[in-house]
Amino acid sequence: MNNLFIEAKNATAIKLAEIPLLSYNTFKGALLEATKEDARHIISLFVKQNPISAPTQFTLYAIIGDKEKHAFLVTSTGVGYEYPSLSNDLSQLSWFEREIAEQYGIVPQGHPWLKPIRFHRSCHIGHDAWDRKETDSIDPCVTDYFTMDGEETHEVAVGPVHAGVIEPGHFRFQCMGEDVYHLEISLGYQHRAVEKLLMNGPTLASQHILETTAGDSSIAHALSYTSAIEALSSQQSKPSKASATLNTILLELERIANHVGDLGALAGDVAYLPTMSYCGRIRGEYLNMTAELAGNRFGRSILLPFGSRLGMNVAQAEKILTWAKTVKADLDNALKLLFDEPSALDRLENTGIVPTEAAKEIGLTGSAGRASGIANDARVDYPLPALGNSYDGYTAITNPSGDVFSRALIRYKELEASHNIIFKLLEEFIAEGKSLDAQTDYLTALPELAADSMAISVTEAWRGELVHVAITNGNGRFARYKITDPSFRNWFGLAYALRNEQISNFPICNKSFNLSYCGTDL
Amino acid sequence: MYWFIYFLISLVAAPLLVGIINKVKAFFAGRKGPRLLQLYFDIFKLLKKDRILSNTSTIIMEICPIVNLTAVVVASALMPIAGYPSPLGFEGDIILFFYLFGLGRIATIFAALDTGSAFEGMGASREAQFSAIVELVIFTIITFLALISTGGFSLDLLLDVSITNTGVGLAITPLLLITLAFLIVLLCENCRVPFDDPETHLELTMIHEAMILDNAGPDLAIIHYAAALKLWTMSGFLVMLILPKLIINGFVTVCCYIIGIIVIGAFIGVVESILARARFVKIPQLILSAFTIALIAILLHSIFRY
Incomplete structure (x- = not known):
């Protein structure tokens, strides 16, 4: 081998x-x-x-x-x-x-169902996998779909414009009455050619482009990017413990904010209003904690290669520790309401099941995978140097049932675990009593990268394994920067979950995965 | 005279009931919630807008909201308040009362099918399916009322049940059971949680809301108003079932009924706050449980009477 x-x-x-x-x-x-x-x-x-x-x-x-x-x-x-x-x-x-x-x-x-994913032209003029001419227009989601024939079958098309405030995507359901036989998901409306924009980088814009690839995973993207840069750079300084602490806290705050938002939205979709309203407010608290550390609620441009733009002092750490502990009590109450309500649980249980075998075949990652019993968690499987020893002793949280309830439960348990990690790290930081200095040369410092090399950096973003692969050419510039968002690997899982499911259960199945459209569209 | 006052109040105050429900829900969710009079503002706003019709729709789409509204207004005009029968009432008007709601529903269903949209078709199919089952419960309730009635079969006499007819103590149980069964019917007929979610924006899960996705402007205002009046009228029916007969004087009676309706609105708000919505496949079971409750009420009543 x-x-x-x-x-x-x-x-x-x-x-x-x-x-x-x-x-x-x-x-x-x-x-x-x-x-x-x-x-x-x-x-x-x-x-x-x-x-x-x-x-x-x-x-x-x-x-x-x-x-x-x-x-x-x-x-x-x-x-x-x-x-x-x-x-x-x-x-x-x-x-x-x-x-x-x-x-x-x-x-x-011989690919079984070869169709475009993002609906753009290939980077090689004259070469197109579907023999489309250069004069042909390419419109998102205009392609072949599975169809069903019969008197009582019908097709339901949802999107790209949705009723709620969500991203554009097109969903085709092949239905027999209320039952869904097959769902096909077609994306591409938000294609911005991110990978192309990163070619010949890194430039000062590179990190910003990556942080806006999927705004809800800004911190995870930044962490993957800075880790790749650190790996390729000739500068060989090990990240300090304080720096690892800050990185971990930001990453976990991002996870917590999104998990809280998802559980609230799930409650809203089954018309269970108290948890929905409370979680909406509580999510804002965690975003504000991120803003306390990063200066903005989504944690943009806070992480830099070999350091952070603003640093963290002990007073900030103390503030966040007490703040998070107060909010955690509210969060526990709000989630207990949902997980103690039989009528709500009845909606979540046995809905949208992805069995372990199917999940493995599809290649599900992250919380969706763990909810189907796949014990993969990049935080422990592939420790990231930038996160230091923050996850020592952590184990992947799994649940085998693979239904909407399981995906909600994983989030519930991960919230608990993430809080514990944050509390522990903050307490250690405060006990140490040493501030993390801000990095001041961030507007000029772009390290030299090794030539003809590859660095793979994988972060466990809140949806799953976020993969960045940076390949440099002979001059130490990016010859390829490949991004594989966890959503890219999980979308088919959602389609699978809907098979033989009631069409009215699509919203809660969708919310239980809550995948990124822009992260997939790149 | 008092009947007319009450009828006019119903027509004006119906949208307020929706506001009360929403306020109660907001309270449970820890929010401020929309204003109490929000539905009035919405209706006036919509009335000022243009009517927009989709290219695929025909005259059915245009007339159906009016048919729906007319049916609901006539049905509410048939409602008596204790001691004051409706001037329109006649022997057997209870059948007309419920079928007027049926007429309003079928108008909405036709309009939904007329748009040719997949969502509206799904909404119409669900509405038709569930209302067909609800009819069974409604007729069981009517049977009970007919059994217990001392006089004829008009709404006025059938609803003149109250504690005075059944007597106090154990004998009141059947009446309470019937009230419960009717409450379930009310929630289902008016598209409330756990049967439907009036708040949702998710087309795939809607029933009533899915059917009116293509309606805009004055049509939508009419539909909202008709839905509010239907809720008010059916709540009035429920109040009639549980409130003891009061003929102190007309003014007090009218006040008591209105307070009763508001209490029911608040109760619906509480139910919606503490319950999640049921799965579609379980809705027929829920409705059939109302049928069972009504059936038990009839049996109990027969036992107590002999």
Whole structure:
């Protein structure tokens, strides 16, 4: 196995030349063999275009997470404008292959349902996986959909404009009365070509672009980005304990704010108003705590490579500790109301079930995966250097039932765990009594990056594994910056959850996943 | 005379009941909530707007809101208050009373189907399904009232039940059970939690709201007003069932009924605050539980009488 993969720890640099370049068949065999083990799953699959001198036009990289080794297994193969599809043998690659086909015009031959994901042109003029001409207009979600024929079947189309304040996306339900036989989800309305904007970076704008890729995961994106930069930079300073404390607190505050918002929204969807109203208010409190540390409620531009823009002093830490403890009491009351209300639980239980086997096949990640019994949590599986020892002793919280209730319960339990981590870290910080200094040279400091290298940095964002892969060229600039948002891997899970489910249960299933549209659209 | 005063008050005060429910819900949720008179403002705002009709709709869409409103107004004009029968009342008008609501509903269903939208079609199908089951409960309740009635079969005499007819003590149980059954009917017929969620913005889960997604301006104002009046009238029916007969003087009677209706509004608010909405598949079971309750009431009544 050793010559098939190279091992890389989270946020460490590896030389591109060290990554095994296999023949396609060996590559496929290695991938299938490696993912058979429970501890391993696909984290990302993407293509990088090669310079003209290279033997093949593209390199296809596969990254597998191995939580026993706490490392990633990386391998690659060379491909041209077509190659035999992997999705038939490894269904979790289906969306990845659709993405590759759309981005580069590379056709994965034999892909079971090859259609665009984001509805944009390939980066190679004249190469299009669907042979669309340059003069053809490409409109979001104008594509083929599964259909059902019959007297009593009907099709319901929802979106892209929705009744609530949510992002645009298109959902097609094939129904028989109130029952959904199949749901197809089509996105792409928010495609901004984020990966293209990052090419030849890093620039001062890079971090801002990434933080706005999915605004509700700003901190996780920033953490993945700064970790990748730190890994590739020649500067080898270990992050201080105080810095790790601040990073962890910000990341957990983001998780708490979003989990609270989700549980409130779930309560609202089953018309259970008290929890909805309380959680709406309480979420604001956690955002304000983030604002106390970051100067803005979503934690933008606070994290920087090797430090933070504002730092943290003991007075701030004390303020947040007492504040969080007060709000936590309110939160406990609000959630107890929901989890003690039989009529609400009746709506959540046995709704939108994704069994463990299906979840593994789909490749679910994060809280949705843990709610289906997959014990993956990047915070413990792949410790991020920037987070130090904050998660020592933490274990992934799982529940096997895979229904909406399970996804709510995971959030409930993770809220408890996240609070404990924050309380512990803040108490330690206060006991130490030393402030974390602000970094003042952030407008000029862009470290030199190692040439021809790759750094994989994975953060457990509140939705799941947020993967950033930075590949540099000979000048130490980004030759490829690949982002795999956890939502990208989970959308099909939502579609699966709706099979044989009542169409009226779609809103709570959707809310229980609460996936990012913009994070997927990039 | 007093009947006319009460009828006029009903027409004017109906939207207030919705405001009371919303205030109670807001209180339980720890919010300020919309103003008590918000529905009046909404109705006036909508009346000032233009009417917008979708290209696919026909004349059905245009006339149905009016048909609905007319049906509900006539039904509320049939309602007596104790001691003061409606001038429109006649023997057997209780059937007309409930079927006028049925007429209003079928008008809304037709209008919904007329738009050709998938959401409205789903809403119409749900409304038709659940109301068909509710009819069973309504007729069981009417049967009970007919059994207990001392006189004829007009609304006035049927609703003239009260404690004085059944007597106090154990004998009142059937009446209380019937009241409970009717409360469930009221919640279902008026699209309240746990049957429907009047607050939701989620098209896929709506029943009544889904059917009126395409209505705008004055049409929507009419639909909102008709829904409020229906809620008021059915709450009045419920008050008639539980309030003892009071003929002290007309003014006190009218006040008592109005207070009773407001109390029921507050009660609905409490129910909506402490209950989540039921799954669609469980709604028929809920309605059938009301049927069972009504049936038990009839049995108990027969036992107590002989």
